[in-house]
Amino acid sequence: MAKPRTVFVCSSCGGEAVRWQGQCPACGEWNTLSQFTDRSQSSKPANRRSGGAAPQPVQGLADLPEPGDRLSTGTEEFDRVLGGGLVAGSATLIGGDPGIGKSTLLLQSSAALAAQAPVLYATGEESVRQVGLRATRLGLGAATLKLVAETSVERILAESDAMKARVLVIDSIQTVATEAVESAPGSVSQLRESGARLVQHAKASGTAVFLIGHVTKEGTIAGPRVLEHLVDTVLYFESDSGSRYRIVRAVKNRFGAANEIGVFAMTEQGLREVKNPSAIFLSRHDAPVAGSVVTVTREGTRPMLIEVQALVDPAQGSNPRRVAVGYDGNRVAMLLAVLHRHAGIALHAHDVFVNVVGGVRLSETGADLPVLAAALSSLESRPQPVDRVVFGEVGLAGEIRPVPFGEERLREAAKHGFRHAVVPRANVPRKGVEGMRIDAVTRLDEAIAALSRSD
Numbered sequence: 001m002a003k004p005r006t007v008f009v010c011s012s013c014g015g016e017a018v019r020w021q022g023q024c025p026a027c028g029e030w031n032t033l034s035q036f037t038d039r040s041q042s043s044k045p046a047n048r049r050s051g052g053a054a055p056q057p058v059q060g061l062a063d064l065p066e067p068g069d070r071l072s073t074g075t076e077e078f079d080r081v082l083g084g085g086l087v088a089g090s091a092t093l094i095g096g097d098p099g100i101g102k103s104t105l106l107l108q109s110s111a112a113l114a115a116q117a118p119v120l121y122a123t124g125e126e127s128v129r130q131v132g133l134r135a136t137r138l139g140l141g142a143a144t145l146k147l148v149a150e151t152s153v154e155r156i157l158a159e160s161d162a163m164k165a166r167v168l169v170i171d172s173i174q175t176v177a178t179e180a181v182e183s184a185p186g187s188v189s190q191l192r193e194s195g196a197r198l199v200q201h202a203k204a205s206g207t208a209v210f211l212i213g214h215v216t217k218e219g220t221i222a223g224p225r226v227l228e229h230l231v232d233t234v235l236y237f238e239s240d241s242g243s244r245y246r247i248v249r250a251v252k253n254r255f256g257a258a259n260e261i262g263v264f265a266m267t268e269q270g271l272r273e274v275k276n277p278s279a280i281f282l283s284r285h286d287a288p289v290a291g292s293v294v295t296v297t298r299e300g301t302r303p304m305l306i307e308v309q310a311l312v313d314p315a316q317g318s319n320p321r322r323v324a325v326g327y328d329g330n331r332v333a334m335l336l337a338v339l340h341r342h343a344g345i346a347l348h349a350h351d352v353f354v355n356v357v358g359g360v361r362l363s364e365t366g367a368d369l370p371v372l373a374a375a376l377s378s379l380e381s382r383p384q385p386v387d388r389v390v391f392g393e394v395g396l397a398g399e400i401r402p403v404p405f406g407e408e409r410l411r412e413a414a415k416h417g418f419r420h421a422v423v424p425r426a427n428v429p430r431k432g433v434e435g436m437r438i439d440a441v442t443r444l445d446e447a448i449a450a451l452s453r454s455d
């Protein structure tokens with residue numbers, strides 16, 4: 001019989017190392033590696049004799065049963081992030097900072113789901129009374145929702161089986177423990193093993209399982225990233241501190257588009273969906289301000305208008321700072337190098353700060369040109385016209401490359417009253433866009449010329 005595999009797993013990123021080290025080789029965090037013994041193969045002795053899993057029949061694609069209907073979580077936003085509703089037998093991880101609204105979202109969704117199928121909400125964080133009070137305060141007509149304050153994975157699964165639950169919520173995965181491992185709840189071993197058992201249950205029984213996970217800065221409990229590879233769908237909450245908007249982003253989804261986002265607002269009555277979030281992230285300055293540029297991104301399956309801000313200021317000291325919030329800092333450095341090489345504009349004596357308004361993270365390359373435009377606008381103290389949008393990828397050779405769904409982005413901007421666009425040539429629709437003047441650019445110098453026009 002094979003010996004259980006022993007590895008060292010990082011509690012922050014889930015990376016593995018064969019021996020203990022002070023620093024995680026994958027993410028560079030210190031003191032996050034802890035020993036983990038993988039018993040997942042040895043825990044099924046009956047199957048081991050046949051050399052792994054039980055033999056599975058070969059099936060033709062055409063013979064497969066029709067996929068079952070997806071259940072609705074009660075909000076269009078959450079349904080869309082899941083890929084169009086909840087799939088039977090799916091395992092979904094939902095991570096985020098403490099207090100951001102994970103329990104609120106899942107409680108509201110559970111109440112809506114409970115009207116369609118049996119739902120069990122297992123809470124290890126709060127008492128049943130607390131959750132019940134919250135449900136009442138939120139006005140959830142959740143008479144059929146079943147709650148259990150339980151931290152044993154085995155007992156939760158037994159309850160779930162007994163009531164034939166079709167949806168099971170674990171709040172949170174860091175508070176539950178399986179008897180199969182001895183380590184404390186929240187440790188890497190416990191998280192992995194409990195996660196694996198719950199996912200296995202989802203696949204075997206067809207129950208849709210949600211695992212809630214707190215993202216932690218300190219390494220005392222393992223973060224949800226340790227579980228990402230186990231589940232079908234990984235969702236993370238994003239928010240600006242102080243903002244009431246909450247974005248739920250699908251970073252991985254076997255049943256829908258990755259990067260799909262759902263937008264919610266935290267209110268007195270819980271999370272309310274924002275059905276048309278296209279323009280909520282614009283500050284809508286009365287007068288044009290330098291360093292602010294509006295772009296249209298496409299997150300998942302819909303376009304959104306987002307404001308990018310930059311502040312370029314003479315550096316204090318010899319080490320200029322490059323700080324980016326909501327955007328990749330390495331990409332800022334790259335864009336500044338392109339700006340120097342291909343437009344002769346040197347910023348090595350300037351601090352450059354970039355911020356994406358509203359706590360949104362821009363991960364697509366269409367934000368390159370807007371970031372450069374915002375930096376230039378700040379450097380020259382020259383505001384961009386308030387009715388101008390900019391998008392496009394910037395290449396190392398100084399070329400402006402097209403991005404997917406150009407026409408759709410332009411139409412969204414036109415719908416919100418933007419009258420002028422600076423975009424890659426290949427993104428301009430042949431017939432143009434009604435009510436919009438479009439400057440098509442292919443090179444950085446053309447883009448800079450178009451951006452410096454004041455009309």
Ligand code: TYD
Nearest residue numbers: 098099100101102103104266267268269270
């Ligand atoms: P919660 O869902 O408990 O966060 P998590 O499970 O991610 O830790 O949300 C808690 C926060 O949300 C708390 O600071 C209060 C706020 N909140 C509201 O503003 N309105 C509400 O109706 C609810 C239920 C919570």
Ligand code: MG
Nearest residue numbers: 102103125171
């Ligand atoms: Mg909670």
